[in-house]
Amino acid sequence: MAQVLEKIPVDPEKCITLDVNIGESSEEVLSQAASGSSYANLWIPDSSTRATLAMADAKTELTPISDSLAQTIAVVVTATDTPRFHHWTDALADGNAAKMGDPQQNSGAFAAFMSGIAEVSAGHSSPEKLVEGTGLRATTIGVDGEPPTSEDLLTQVEKGEIPAAIVTEAVFTRYRAEHGGESLKATAPGSSSAILDFPLYRTSTSTNSTIDDAAAQISNFMASDEGRQALSEAGLRPTGQEALEDGGALGSVTPLTQTNPEILKRTWLSYSMQSAPLNALVILDASGSMLTPVEGTDKTRMDLTVDSALAGSQLFPARDSIGLWKFSRNLALPDGCTADYQKLVPVRGMEEEVTDGKTQRELLQEAGTSISGSIGSTDPTALHDTLLAGFRELKEHYEPGAANVVIMLTDGENYDEGSISQEELISTIQAEQDSDEPVFILLIGISQDANMEALQTIASATGGEAYPALSPTDVQVIFSEGLTQVAAEKAKEATQ
Template sequence: MSGARHRYRRTGPSVRRITALAAIPVLAGALTGGWVFLRGSPAVATCAGTVTLTVAVAPSLADPMEELATAYRDEHPAVFGYCASIQVDAVDSGRAAAYLRGGWSDPGAGEIPDVWVPDSADWLALARTTEPANRLLTDTGQLIATSPVVIAMPRPMAVALGWPGHQLSWADLGKQLAEPGDDDYWAAHGKAAWGGFTIGLPDPRTSTSGLSALTVLVAQALDRPAARLIEKDITDDLTDDLTTDSAILRLERAASLLPGSDASLLATLRGTGLDDPGASRLSAIPLSESLVYQYNAGVGLGARLPDGDGPELVASYPSDGLMLDEIRYVQLSRVSSDPVKSRVAADLLALLRSGRGVAALAGHGFRTVDGAADSLGPETGLAARPQELGRKPVTVPTVMTALQATFVGVHQRTNTLMVLDSSGSMAEPVPASGDRSRLAVALDAAKAALPMFADGSNLGLWRFSSRLHGADDWDELVGLGPVEEQVGGADGADEAGGVPRRQAVIDEMSRIEPRGDTGLYETTLAAFRHLNQHYEEGWPNQVVLLTDGRNSDPGSMSLDELVRTLRREYSPLHPVRIITIGYGEDADLEALARISDATGAQSYPALDPNSIFVVLVGAFTEIPG
């Protein structure tokens, strides 16, 4: 899908612009929760004017909202003498929240709505992080339905694991993310043709299920209940704890599919047969329960999916993080100044809460405000009354924003030059490591982190000590280029029978032998200038430099001269950032901090050499400021 709002069509009335005459609640009926439509009459046929109420809804809610809007049209009422219509637009909730944070001024956002119905109250909390959004969102919203996020699986795969008796948990999913690469997972269950256990992840910037999965899996990595992440402001803990970066990095890299929307993910599923040898099968997908229902029943989003042989989905209700998302009907502040729109908005809310409205929502897989869903059962792949179904606590938006920002940093492909210290001090043993050298520990950590570079990123490798090539203190081991590109060796040239650049970097690391002094300053400037010459527009361009010592090249420039040169040559329009890692207690942390600061980057201390893996993860996933 594109970055703009998404409108769905089907045979019959259009969701893009549904013109429906609004209804007037009879006062007594409205007060008692009832609803009475006024039939059309010659007096009503002539209107003093027209008014349109625009409603932006999550795509999964578009059809029931259309159904209820059609009820207005069929009854032919008027409001205060005006012919009223309702326009329903399907907009991904995360995208709508982003539009609202900017005051709905994005050129691709279209007309600002009068009412917003996201598929989780999380998006309402996230939207309210800017002043423009707070001016528009003065209403806290009225609860109209609920829906939990579940772990969906193709029915045959779930049955092979013991479903419905066995319910997949978030911990099970986390284990698969931590131990990827088993291409024969399903062979152990008698289904070798299915290959490995693969996970799909909807984009957490736009999808409720993607954001929920991100939250729960990060909470598990931090060994905390998911509720503690979203009900208490622990933003500093998230941004300072590199375990968070590592967990999100594994999630993003291990996910076989990262579509831009839930609809794209479901369309992929519908077009994929489990026994198709060329198919990209998905074993598990975090999804809102309502989407599982719509996919299976062929309603809502399910009705708009392409034809295909995709398997039926069933839901696991994870006992370690099952929470009801609240769906709220939110009137924007502009409605209150228009009495006609205010009445239409109130009427639509009353209809949503009426028996007709509850039935329309239930017919698309949504639970009542109390979490009831008696129509769901094993035959639908769902459970009417799952255990441990609690209400999600109030979201702290800064926590969600921090998680999303880290995901953006991880998801972004980078242009990265790794520069490793290979001076003699790197041969010193590391305590509690089995007498392995500093270099060996660092290389093992780098090798473990390198597979997390996604295809499409650029990567290169230098080492440095002193006088490696004449007066030069550095040596290019693998030239900068795409990580998946086949290369033949240290010169980085393409060669038949070569290996992917990612593997070439690992191979060259294994051949490094520590010797010589530390030519830190000259190498830093050379790497900075090299990346400027190989700059990639629109990507983070970064030198990641690791050293365990301090500059010991007597003929090199001074630190002050290096910092002045970096500041003079640094371009905000084409920023190349130098991320430094001070490795061990002998590293010159003050000098490294000044080097990084000159290019607006972070310097990471790794005083305990055994912690170098999480430090490398933090450096690789740093988000440009």
Template sequence: MGRHSLPDDRPARAAGAAGAGATGQTGGTGGGDGAGGGRLRRRTVALATVLVLAVAGGVGLAARNGLLSTGPDCDDAGGRLDVVASPDIAPALREIADDLRAQRVTSDGNCLDVRVTARENSVVATSLATARNTPDFDVWIADSSVWTERAKGSGDGVPLLSAGGVASSPVTLATAPAAARTLGWPSRTHSWAQLAALAGEPGKLRLGSADPARSATGLLALAGISVSTRGPESDTRIAATAKALSARTSDTDGAVPRTLALDPADASRADRNDAVFLSEQAAFTHNRKTSDDKDLRLLYPSDGVPRLDYPYHLVDERRQSTDQSRAAVRFMGLLGNRDALDVLQKHGFRTADAPAAATDSLVRTAGGQAPQPYAQASAGPAGRPSSELIAQTLGMWTITVQSARLTTVVDASGSMAAPVPGRDGQSRMDVTKASLIQALRQFTAEDEVGLWDFATTLDGDRDYRRLVPTAELGSPVRGGTTHRARLNAAFARLAPVPGGATGLYDTTLAAWQEAQKGYVPGKFNAVVILTDGSNQDQASIGRAALISRLQALADPQRPVPLIAIAVGPDADRDDIHEIARTTGGAGYQVSDPAEIQVVILKAIMTAGDTARAAANAP
């Protein structure tokens, strides 16, 4: 395979449009119809072959096959590569790029000119997920695959092509020396759940973190706590831990070490922490610059330590020129060379292909010491949180920290009586009710939740009924009970209406308008609508008119995203997604109503990202 195996019929970046409106995601296989789409797909397949050769087989193999050229003579015009990287790894990447530039390393005869810009991972992920602007970079190296999932958004974001990982670093608990002694460091180990329990007891452990909505380190640690905490009241305990942590969060990872009580004189200060969630690499960087008495001590939880994996992605590769995409492949391959690995290790990173392996000197500098299990970076379920768990954790964090105001709208049409396969005769409504009751346990007393149901002509000429007003779950109601108990009972009473059809559009508009009128500043306001069908009320507002009304009524200062969940095979996810995204929300599909709890939390995560992007837009 030679130079012409990757044809490029499109203009270079200066004339090409990237990002906005693109479809597809990781894998970069999306493309248009017709001959142009075919060329894009063929080019992506060809580039994927180069990635396999360059990454799996090494740069040497790729060079022997004529894919990557080397030599002192080069054309400076075509080797420019713009890389956006996580702030912690950007200095190491710049050092590597400078060395390559000094050596006049080439890609296809062009001098490789890599320009590295540091940007906060959450900002990049949100920008790619919403596709608001054309990306001004060719490669993205985040600190965690968490951000890749976030960048997917609801499926409308900028496509990314994965090329493997660059480095790794375990997520740990970093403590001040005095707190380390109290915790029995280094001989005593703790699970995530034990550490969370200590943080929940007044006076035991002041625990801090970077905001999990902006920090993969904070989010992975919180997910570790979630999977490690067991028992009938586990949801409540996890939410309590998140609430306590929210009072001691920093905006960025870089600010976290400064919150520790490293000076004995600061031990009594209420704004100082005894311990923080921190990556091994961040602790390494801190300790390398301080004296021994202010060095951090690292605890590696015994039930598994998740890791930052620094994934390497080509950004909207279909819109890159051949020179740009091949330079990106070239740089990825060179990051696996011994010289580059030495630079990464010098900056405190472990290798990507052997994430548990680290030199003793790296661990000692970072503050680790045997018998802490630092060589088992990903052992145990708490060390390998799934993407679903990550999304649930972030959704839980959003509603726990910000508090939520949700109007829940449930389809009560006759089709909700249909049995769910594999559920022992339970109907769609039965499983939906159980999932909603389970989801309600994730919410705190300060969260506000209400309930509507809908079919056709359910209340006179109206397709909907307001069953329970939207109010704080902890507020008292008649009979000496709480709003939470009343809502639980109302969920349990939900039943399909025999012969009722799906009055979706009028209900959607009415629920959304009421939620907007009742908007509470400072809370996450949203409407959650669940339906197993498409609109069947022929007398209702039409789809185009509904979207037009939502657009006209939307107020950026009072955002109320619509989270629409299509339940079962007969629901039209594309229809509700198009409607929901008009409000900053999205549509989702579940084959089994039991998945509703998970999807609600994932949807809250995505809607929260969209709201943050809108708030930060120029």
């Protein structure tokens, strides 16, 4: 669209020129508009659906000047003529066969998401298939680095490095025009796709009539012969036109429209939460009972808990941030004082180099393996005070855009005569919880001795989750997968 806007001629009577910026995300544009600080007067998102989602998140409302300036669709690009998928939900669920970018940033991936949601809304595919596909994409995007661009993906398909790529017809058309790529073929599952419609919004509250004149100039150009030609050269379909004038990647397709706002809202929120970076504080029980030998092994509960937790930490990508505390009661601190908990490693990026060339991941491993040697056999458990302190710590170091979670692993219950009660703990967290910046709580009960009734009461009352871990395998599975489960549950609850 930026390429098209650059071709709009200057009206000699009005002398309006356009300064086009393509660096702002929908969230940034809407946030600025809501605060009245927007320097952009007009906004063209790739989809009215994306705009609706962004406006709901920003709690602001903009009125479109034009419902659609142009159109494009999602396509699956391969090196063969054979269609790989019958439904978009199948393509979403097969991350090995069809690669794509992040739908929060990438138009082709977003259109594929909207296509899958529309299929489920129409009863053409199952909700389970959609959840499987979107969950897969959420938990794998950005794990190996920055999400690929559509152009990168097409290059990989052409070189035979990946089987297929999901992009827009516009990107595919431009790629072939610029790079050749005649061996590449584009199809749409079921010969259908959601339509990206490029609406035009006014974001400025200024009464300056020049802004409205510029908006009219844009709309009029898109509908003109020159504008339609410019759109075609950019690989975009003029509004209402069933196919690109030169034949393009595809002919006409069946438009897919989502008719169930709840499916859209739930799916998008679930993806956003599950794909978010992790900002977590892990708190390990260092009370005397954690020295209890585990039957059939030569290790204690603490040994196996640390082993499992640290093994789980290896699964977290560089985008995540994790810190580590231990807790008991009357722990000796470096300054000579005592406390119920000790801050071993502050929350930092997993691959951040901290000291002597060591990364945060390495420091977490070193700190975790040293805990067993510092436990006293009669040390009690100050669970309530520690959990509240951890909750407040993460609130203070809240990371916008991340899943902020306190993860506590314990084999017992609160045993601290001077601590706050369970009721006080719950009421305090409830009062201090910020719905706009929520901190989730994940409690893991180690062994059959853990008071799961108490942990589940605390978790359910504070918007968290509690899981029993009766074996080392349970600990690792919950530690590595529980956060995704929490995110999915929170997304489900938020849309019910």
